[in-house]
Amino acid sequence: NEGGQRVVALAVCTANGVTPCGACRQVLSEFAPDDNDVPVWIVDGQGNVRETTLAALLPDDFGARHLRRG
Numbered sequence: 001n002e003g004g005q006r007v008v009a010l011a012v013c014t015a016n017g018v019t020p021c022g023a024c025r026q027v028l029s030e031f032a033p034d035d036n037d038v039p040v041w042i043v044d045g046q047g048n049v050r051e052t053t054l055a056a057l058l059p060d061d062f063g064a065r066h067l068r069r070g
Helices: 021-032
Strands: 010-013 039-043 049-053
Touching: none
Parallel strands: 010 039
Antiparallel strands: 039 049
């Protein structure tokens, strides 16, 4: 992604601690490093935190590395 930024970590805070939707996961993966090993913290309204990775949330992503030539 020319001129774009990379996602290096992500926190998602919602009232009930849900994960990002599928479309959001895909967009995030397009800005993640090639291994998609970006830490994701899910936080609910009571302050409970669980940690996962973008790769775990979207194991068969389609990212920029799939579009490179050569």
